[in-house]
Every structure is written in C-alpha cells, then in structure tokens.
Amino acid sequence: MALNAKPRTMFSDTANRFSRNLPAMMGVVVAVAMYAVAIFAPLLVTADYSAIDLDNVRSGPILQHYFGTDELGRDVYSRVIWATRSAAFVSIFVPALSLILGVFFGMLAGYFGGWVDTIIMRVGDILFAFPGLLFVFFIAATIKPAVLDWVKTIGLREFAKQGYVDYIVIFSALALVGWPGLARLVRGQFLTLRNREFVLAARAIGTSNWKIAIRHILPNALTPVIVAVSGGIGGAIAAETSLSFLGVGLQPPNPSWGQMISDYYVYWRSADLWPLLLIPSIILVAVILAFTFIGDGLHEALNPYLE
Amino acid sequence: MLSYIVRRMLWLPVLLAIMIFITFWLGFYGPGSPEQVLLGQRYSPETAALVRRQWGLDKPFWVQYGRYVLNYVSLNFGESLTKYPGQPVATLLARRLPITLQLNFAAVMLGVPVGLLFGAIAAYYHGSWFDRGIIFVSVFLRAIPTLVAGPILLFIFAKQLKLLPVGGWDGIFSPSAILPVAILSTGIIAGFARQTRANVLDVLNSDYVRTARAKGLSEVRVLLGHVLQNALIPLITIFGFMLGGMVEGTLITETIFGIPGMGLLAFEAINARDYPIVIAITVLAAVVFALSNLWADLFYGVIDPRIRNT
C-alpha cells in the first residue's frame, strides 16, 4: 500500500465525484433554494394567493406586483411563491411513499421468490398497465370525496378545507402508480445479491431472514434505488402538472405551478399576458431539470467506472 | 419458447379482466351516481328510480358487473352520458382513434430513427462535444412538460411568426400536424437517444466487442455486425412501453392543439365527468399497453437466441 495515500471511503469518493459534477451541483443549489422558499414562503409573499386586487387586473410587473397580476387580479409573484410549497410537498411525499412501497414489496419479492414474488410482480404489472394519469383521475374522482367526507365526519373540517386531504389522496395515488418500477429494481438487485457469498455466509451462521434482507442485502441494493428515486422527483412534479391540467391536481385556491400553467396556458394568444405563463413554466422546468441533474450526478458518482 | 408465448398470451385476458373489474368497482362506488349525472336539473327521487330501473342500476353489484363484462366483450362500451349524450362510446372511439394513431405513427417514424442515430453516434464518440451536446439536449428536452412546450411553440410559430395554424386538424399531411408531431417526436428522440447511447456504450465496452476487434474487423463491421443487434434488444422493451403509453401521451398534446383524437376525447370526458367514455378509454389504453408489451416480448424471442432456444 502506498504509504502516503490518505484513506478513502466509498462515501467520500462518491461525494468527491458528485461535487465535481457542475450540473449536479447547480441542481442542488436550485433544490435547496426551492425548499428554502417553501419554508419561508409566508415571509416572502406580498399577498395571499387568492387575494384579488381589482385595481390592478392584468397589470404587468409594477411595484406592488413584481410579476404582475392575472385576469382575476391575483398577484402572480405571491402565487408562484405559495406554489413552491406544493412542489416541495410533491417532491418529498411522492418519492418517499413510492420508496417505502417499492422497497418493501421489491424486497419481499426478491428475497422470498416463489409465489410471493409472482403475486407482487403481477400486481405491479397491473398497476403498470393502467394509464397513470387516468388511474389517478379515477382515484381522485371516486375515492377523494369519500375520504373528504370521512375526514369531516371525524371532526377535522378545517383540515379538510385547507386542502391537505387533497394533497394526501393525489400524492398517494401518484405513489401507487410509481412503486412498481422501484419494486422491480429492488427485486432485481435482491435476486442477484441473495446468492452472493456474503449472504450465504450470513445464512450459514444462522442469521434470520429479516436480518439478512435488511442488514446485509438492502444496503447493497440501494444504489440504483437512490438514483431512480432522485431522478423520479422531477417526474412526480411533472405528473402533478398534468393532473392539474386535467382538473384533478391540487384543488384551488392552493396554487401549484401546474395549476398556474393550466390556468394561464391560454394566455399564449395575448401578447401582454403571456409572460405570466412563462414565469411558472420556467420555474417548473428549472426544478425538474435540477432533480434530473441530481439524479444523473448521483448515478455517475456511484458508478464511476461506467464510462 | 412455445410455453413462453402461451404464458404471455394467457396473461393478457387475465390482465384485462382485472382491469375491467377495477374500473367498474371504482365507477360503482364513485361519486355522483349515474342517474344524478344523467338527470342533472331534472333530478327527483321519482325520475331517479325510473332511470335506475331502466339502466339496471337497482340490480346487485355482481349482476351489474356481469352485464358490464358481457357488454365490454361484445365491444359495447355503453353510451356517453354528458358530453355527447346518447352517442355510443364505441362509435366515438372509432371516430377518434384513427387521428391519434396517425399522429403517433408519424411521431414514431420520425422519432425512432433519429433517436437511434443520435444515441449511437453519441455513444461511439462518447466524451466528445457531440456526445455532451446530445446528452444535454436530451436531458433538457425531457425536462420540459408538454404543457410548457405547447403554448410556447404556439406563441412563437402561430402568434409571432404566423407560420403555422393555431390548432385544429386538417389531416396528418397538413401544417396543423407539424407542431404536435414535433412535440411527440421530440419526446421519442430524447428518450431513445438517451437509452440507445447507454446500451451502445454498454455493448462497446463488452468483452465480445473486444473479441470482434481482436479479429481485425473494421469499426463499421464491428458496429453493424456486433454492436447494433445487441444494443437494440433492450430497446424493444422501451419501444413497447412507448407504444403502450400512446393514448395517454397524446392527451395533453391533442388538447392544447385542439386535435379531435382520443386524447382530446379523454380530456373532454374527464371535464364533463362522462364516466363511460373515461372507463372505455382507460380499458383501451390498458389493452394497447398489454398488447404492445406482448408484442415486445414475442419480438424479443425472435431476435434474441438465448430466449428463442429455451
């Protein structure tokens, strides 16, 4: 061993390579900015997201309204800021839930194989075959009202009114169509890892199934999962946009970028209003790009000898 | 190989049965019972009861489900409730489907070869400026949702430059098809270029390509004789998925450009809460998805000797 070589761990190597990846670091900056804006939104906004300024309708950028107002006289700047919260929620809740479901079922299928594997993978196939947007629409149309009623009956009327139920149902539906992909990935990793020597060694000394799966295999299987999840965040945010367009995304008045773009997309016809469409569009694309770059950066940092 | 085909074929009807069951179940317990939707302003308990009897909605779940399945199997998807009242859903679908198919066909014919070519060149010259450019552009394009790209393209080409129509549909060989096909094929190009690049790179680094080079083959012969076939095999799956997602993929494009295909029909039906149409499109989309994947699996068997001989 070279005497002067400083000790290198896998983590520090990965972090090193990641920090040298310019797009990925820019992605981190954008993502951090997004979460900061989401947390401090109440301090940053100049108006409520639904407040209407009838004196300044379609105002264009002026002192009271940095980004101008829309046809209803709502402050676009404040709406964009409030909408950051929705995006931040999507970016955490959907991947986290998909991750939990995907890892759990993927692990079961890959470790136990046999009929457990068959059932889980077939259920995944079915969810996979459903057209995702239409499926989420169905859930939103059929299950959401029932959940809302239920929440109201247990006395959380305020909670329901604020649209949190909306968030939870829509995000859960997105996660429901999102987990089979991850489960497949985890299963594949488990299938290749479960016959490796270190697992056989653990089994030979009588380690329990669960302990082997969680302590020995899972950490080794996580690399591609981390990459898929971080890359999938952008996809979840984009999916919310499409759902908003179908009118089943986050319900007004709580704004989301997708909702704003859906509201404003007709503005492409009017020269004075179309910047209103452009602002949430640019922010949305920047955030999706940021998470894509982070995902790609992780992928390259974790697989240094790929290219 | 035969048992493999049979197994794949048997899975299809099972999948469909489950699909139909789930959509029916969701519809059965869904909000705003059909009679409410149907009667609207004229709703009263008496008229409602009449409609329920007429439509068989008073029958138990399993009876209704049985009838529903029989109808679906005989391609009777019911009638539109609100958007096109009284029109058979099957007729609506038959009118709209060809437009969506044309749109997708054009996008695939343009997108797949271009994507393959870009991806293969990028992989072969990996690390070069061309490669970096392809990666960057494809990542960038994939990050732009149709909902963002559509209006911006309309603003530039229809509003400012006045080169292209603002929407509508005059057939696949008209200027009205240019922007939607461009958007759909851009997605395909970006996706295919990225995937092809990764596959070709994988194969280029494989031991058997080194063997081929050690034989003294020219680079062209290495690429055509050894790399291409191996790199294309995984793309079949991607292609299957892509075709499978066709109905949904055109939903937003068709809506923004006002193209009267399946996607726009789905959008209209969703907004009008016209469940028979939405359910029929969902099931149809699932069938298309399952069929494309079946096709992809079978094609796999043809092209890959490792599967063919098992």
Next chain:
Amino acid sequence: MARLLEVKGLRTQFFTQDGVVNAVNGISYTLDEGETLGIVGESGCGKSVGVMSLIRLIPSPPGKIVGGEVIFNGQDLLKISDSEIRSIRGNKVGMIFQDPMTSLNPVLTIGRQITEALQLHLGMNNAQARARAVELLELVGIPSAADRLDDYPHQFSGGMRQRVMIAIGLSCNPQLLIADEPTTALDVTIQAQIVDLVRKLRDELGMAVIWITHDLGVVAGMADRMLVMYAGMIVEEAGVKELYANPRHPYTIGLLGSLPRLDQLTGEKLDSIEGLPPDLIALPKGCPFYARCQYRIERCKTDTPALENVGVGHRAACWVDVTRDPVTTENPWHTA
C-alpha cells in the same frame, strides 16, 4: 531463431476522472518465432494492458499508448495506420481472452464468429470458411463439430466456449497467439485441458505464444521464458527453469512462496505477500515494491532500480542481491 517481436519502452496510461492511471510504465522485452513467453503478476499489474497495447486494443478514450515501440516482423505496430493494424489483428496475431462466458457475441452463431476472420483475412468464400471452421473446431476438440456450427454460445459450456475462442484465435494461422489469462475463469480440470490443448497446438502449428497468468503453476510446464510484472513494470525476466530455481527479485520470491508444491513437506504453511500493490495514479518515488519488500534498503525508497543482468538471460530490477544480502525487515509473509 528469428526475432518475431521486440517491445521497447512501452508506456500506456488511462485518463480517468480520478487521475492518470499509469498502467504500463516502460516495458521492454523480445520474443523469437515459436517461443513461449509467460507473463505473471498480480491482478492490476499491467499484464493485460501491456499485451493489448501490442495490437492497440486499448479502449480509447480513456486509454492511450503514450510511448515506446512494438517491432513485429520488422514493423513498428504503433506507427502503422489503423487499417494496417487491423490486417494484423486476428491474422498474424490471434488472441484468447479471460472470460469465455462474455467474450463471445451472444446473438451470433459460433460458426459466424469463426468464419468472420477467415473471410476477412484469407478471402475465403462462405463455403470454404465454413469447411475451415469445422476443421478448426475439430482441432480444438469440439465433438461433432459440423453439427455445432450453427449453435449459439449459450449452448456451450465454459470450457467448450474457451475452445471456440481458441479456434477463433488460431483461425488464420497466426505467428503469435496472445492468451490473456485464458484459464482463470475455468474449473481446475478444464484449466489443465486448455493448457494441454494450447501446448499441443503450439507444437503442431509452430506459433509463438504469450501466456498471461497470475498463477505461476499454470505456465511452468509450457513457457520457455518468464516475465514478472509489478506496478506496470517488468521486475524480473528469466528462463523458466532459472526463474523457479533462482529467483532474484523479492517479489518473485514472494510469488513462488505462495505456490503450493508437491515436494514440500506437509504441514508447512503457504506464504502470502502482505499488503497491496501501489496506487497506479500516484506511483511512489523509488522502487514500487518498497512498501512490501523484506529486503528493502534506504536507497530503494528514492531510486527506482532498472533491469540489470544478474545471470545468463536473467535480468532483475533490484538494488540488493537476494542471494547474498540478508532480510532487512521482518515481514509477516516470511514465515517459512
């Protein structure tokens, strides 16, 4: 015998994200027609890269041959054009690789994979090439060769696939066959069969062989001469009997110490060499083996020793004379 190959100061580097990897650091050796040269060393010591560089089979980027000459039949292979080097690969120089499971194209029949080179280099037509392919498969001992021509690689076992690889390597009657650890991935019994096969074919066809291995035992009965490589350099070169009887480099002594021997007393432990080879990105100054050497002296830390004659046809790169100088450090691997 006539000189077939002369390698002078060959250097190959890999330009990676983490830095420049000095894979091969100025190696020189010669090979006569019909001679068999064994190259041994641990994994990652530059054996494979060294021989792949001979016919410019280094993946580039990131790899690059940065210096030296490879004179083959009087021609510098590093200077000729791409199409000229291709007319030598697979034709005058055949190769066999380590892993027969991945070295054959899974979607082409083995017949196709053999005839490819025949049609390219020898201008055979389809029928001629197929007839020759059957001959070759029979030559390497594949039963009912004619029937197996249209089978795919996955229908063959590992040992059989390596025989196919050998058939491909030999297809154009090369003057030089390069075997890059061809037995490493195989079962022990199959290993012996493959070694015997190559030895038999070498004697029949009269080609020169370069055989790379990390296992001194595998080449002992086959090579005429041996090179020992460490950290991309040749540290010792000798005739095979001389090397085993009279190793002069501490690393070679270490390698031999880790080899089981039939004439050894039972109950004796095998020695192993403690530590790891140096980081090829940041090669230490001085002798690359310094950190692991039991004979090391002060000078080894700062000056890199060159290959010097230590006997007839015997060269070693070491400042100390292991036959006279005492062990200077207590290394755990020296327990015998």
